[in-house]
Amino acid sequence: MMQIDPVISLQDVAVRYKRAGSLFRRTQYYEALKSINLDIFPGETLGILGRNGAGKSTLLKLISGIIKPDTGTITNNNISVSLLALQAGFDQNLSGRDNAIISGMLQGYSRSEVETKLDEIHEFSGLEDFFFEPVHTYSSGMRTRLGFSVSTIISPDVLLIDEVLSVGDRDFREKAEKAMIAKIQSNQTVLLVSHAHSQILRLCDRAVVIESGKTIANGTPAEVIKIYERLLSNTK
Numbered sequence: 001m002m003q004i005d006p007v008i009s010l011q012d013v014a015v016r017y018k019r020a021g022s023l024f025r026r027t028q029y030y031e032a033l034k035s036i037n038l039d040i041f042p043g044e045t046l047g048i049l050g051r052n053g054a055g056k057s058t059l060l061k062l063i064s065g066i067i068k069p070d071t072g073t074i075t076n077n078n079i080s081v082s083l084l085a086l087q088a089g090f091d092q093n094l095s096g097r098d099n100a101i102i103s104g105m106l107q108g109y110s111r112s113e114v115e116t117k118l119d120e121i122h123e124f125s126g127l128e129d130f131f132f133e134p135v136h137t138y139s140s141g142m143r144t145r146l147g148f149s150v151s152t153i154i155s156p157d158v159l160l161i162d163e164v165l166s167v168g169d170r171d172f173r174e175k176a177e178k179a180m181i182a183k184i185q186s187n188q189t190v191l192l193v194s195h196a197h198s199q200i201l202r203l204c205d206r207a208v209v210i211e212s213g214k215t216i217a218n219g220t221p222a223e224v225i226k227i228y229e230r231l232l233s234n235t236k
């Protein structure tokens with residue numbers, strides 16, 4: 001059988017955060033990720049399950065390059081990765097339009113490439129005239145719409161989604177879910193973090209569980225959800 005190379009590969013990766021020390025105590029660290037081993041293959045939709053604090057968001061930040069591992073290696077063959085952490089990283093004083101341009105450029109596109117997509121982003125966001133107003137005038141739902149629209153219209157090689165399908169008002173949520181499903185069904189590589197097991201089952205080709213900073217299960221969504229549910233009920 002032909003071997004397909006992963007687009008991103010994590011080997012024994014660990015991340016620790018500095019905990020605020022006190023005057024008399026040495027700086028303390030918290031190991032959010034202890035040992036992550038994960039390959040992400042082109043075109044797949046990979047679901048990430050794990051309880052609160054297990055390290056899922058840290059994993060997404062790591063893959064998107066926002067933070068670096070303390071130990072272990074991440075191999076990424078020069079691909080663009082975008083974290084759909086809604087509202088993250090907008091400059092409050094710039095307009096939605098300018099923030100859209102910057103986000104697109106941060107995802108590795110040229111200014112003119114992003115500009116050709118601006119009308120589509122504007123349209124999808126439903127922000128109307130607010131698109132041209134500073135982001136500090138937006139409600140949090142409006143920021144969500146902007147973030148989602150940018151990442152939906154400007155497709156990175158790997159799209160990382162952190163619980164996105166559960167935000168926004170009902171109309172936008174339905175629109176967002178439809179757009180996500182279209183992406184998932186296309187060749188887009190997607191990493192989806194969700195606490196909704198039915199969503200993982202419905203949308204993903206494969207799933208993994210992160211428990212206490214380690215990858216502990218990897219397989220079909222049905223298999224992995226079974227393992228995860230057993231884990232939750234054993235430790236209640």
Ligand SMILES: Nc1ncnc2c1ncn2[C@@H]1O[C@H](COP(=O)(O)OP(=O)(O)OP(=O)(O)O)[C@@H](O)[C@H]1O
Nearest residue numbers: 017018030032050051052053054055056057058059
């Ligand atoms: N900037 C930070 N500084 C210190 N500790 C942090 C920081 N960010 C996260 N942590 C800690 O690291 C651990 C993992 O956090 P993370 O946000 O990755 O979990 P998660 O699995 O995404 O949780 P949730 O399901 O609640 O979103 C948690 O114990 C958290 O308290």
